[in-house]
Amino acid sequence: MxxxxxxxxxxxxxxxxxxxxxxxxxxxxxxxxxxxxxxxxxxxxxxxxxxxxxxxxxxxxxxxxxxxxxxxxxxxxxxxxxxxxxxxxxxxxxxxxxxxxxxxxxxxxxxxxxxxxxxxxMGPAQFDPAKVPFVSEGLATRKVGGLTQYKLPVDSGADLDELWVGVASMGNPHVVVLLDQPASNALVQHLGATLESHPRFPARVNVGFLHVVDRSRVHLRVYERGVGETLACGTGACAAAVIGMKMGLIAEQVDVVKAGGTLTIEWSGQPESDVLMTGxxxxxxxxxxxx
Missing domain, CATH: 3.10.310.10 (Diaminopimelate Epimerase; Chain A, domain 1)
Known part of the structure; x- marks a missing residue:
């Protein structure tokens, strides 16, 4: 200084x-x-x-x-x-x-x-667990569209002991939980804090709670590592969008709605193609x- x-x-x-x-x-x-x-x-x-x-x-x-x-x-x-x-x-x-x-x-x-x-x-997304990083060995898996989901044990205090998640890196680590309705405050705070420091994520992780409205619009809340929930998370929007796209749930261009505003994410779905974010x-x- x-x-x-x-x-x-x-x-x-x-x-x-x-x-x-x-x-x-x-x-x-x-x-x-x-x-x-x-x-x-x-x-x-x-x-x-x-x-x-x-x-x-x-x-x-x-x-x-x-x-x-x-x-x-x-x-x-x-x-x-x-x-x-x-x-x-x-x-x-x-x-x-x-x-x-x-x-x-x-x-x-x-x-x-x-x-x-x-x-x-933002460059290409990475789904290889080692590049997230995410320790996936020993976990049950399933395919949803083109995405591999992992059955992750949790102790969240939110009446959950395991859940299916998707993981991706946008240069930083993300885990995404798909919900059939918008996330509650209690779920974001309790499960977000639990997953952020989950031992399966050695560098900690940003936690996304994704609700698909339709193929061109989703709602997202993100609990960021080292911060807590924020009104918006750009890499979180990218990670949630590409995970939803790989699952076949949303289109190649989608509006990601967060409490602080809306970001538009574009991705062709090809493994090496870049993710574009506008906002x-x-x-x-x-x-x-x-x-």
Whole structure:
């Protein structure tokens, strides 16, 4: 950290998933886990689901780092990627409408469609349990359409001792539970917390609760690792959509409705094809945080 006692920031959100965005292209910020937690704290800090950091890159136009509210760095955040693209354009860091961005999960390609509206090529989804990562050995399996589901033992306090789940990686790990009605608050909180730290997920996991309305529209709630339930989760929307598509339940383009807004997800269904996510990215306010 430089000698200043303040840290300039921008507060943004993508469909209600909110972020503190920092410019560290000069490489001068010392972002410790304790500082990240202070920034994200909703009572004593700015308040955010994640802290996003813009850095320079030798592999792409920019490097994108993501820290959960608990101070831990993670691989990917889809809603954050849209805000990242809007931020670098608004700040004059690029004049391009489409940029390449280095993440821990690989290179992504956000495109500014119009002001406050961004499409992101999230790359292909991964369903191999080892790449999630998910320890699947010894579990019962079944095929639903083209998806392998796993019978997972749970102790959730929600009158469940096992359930069938789908797993996928969008650069970060996701497990998706298919429901025949919208998820209740109790189910999201109890089962979400249980699955997030389930021993079958060595890196913890983001938990999606998916309700299919029809082939072009689904409802989703996500309990994010290190955060809890958020109003929107971009990678969670991608993971839930591709799992529903592989099961044959939804079309190649679907609107994923979350409490904070709607994201449109597109995927051809081919194993190596990229997942496209389109949705809002908005600045809320700017300020300085006292260190």
């Amino acid at each position: 430089n000698s200043s006692t303040t840290l300039k920031f921008t507060k943004m959100h993508g469909a209600g998933n909110d972020f503190v965005v920092l410019n560290n292209c000069a490489g001068q910020l010392d972002l410790t886990p304790s500082l990240i937690k202070r920034l994200a704290d909703r009572h004593f800090g700015i308040g955010a689901d994640q802290v996003l950091v813009v850095e320079s890159s030798t592999l792409a136009d920019f490097k994108y780092r993501i820290f959960n509210a608990d101070g831990q760095e993670v691989q990917q955040c889809g809603n954050g990627a849209r805000c990242f693209a809007q931020y670098v354009f608004d700040k004059g860091l690029t004049q391009k409408n489409q940029i390449t961005v280095e993440t821990l999960a690989g290179i992504i390609h956000p495109e500014l469609i119009k002001h406050n509206w961004v499409k992101v090529n 809002p990215a908005q600045t809320v306010f700017e300020g300085e945080f006292y260190i």
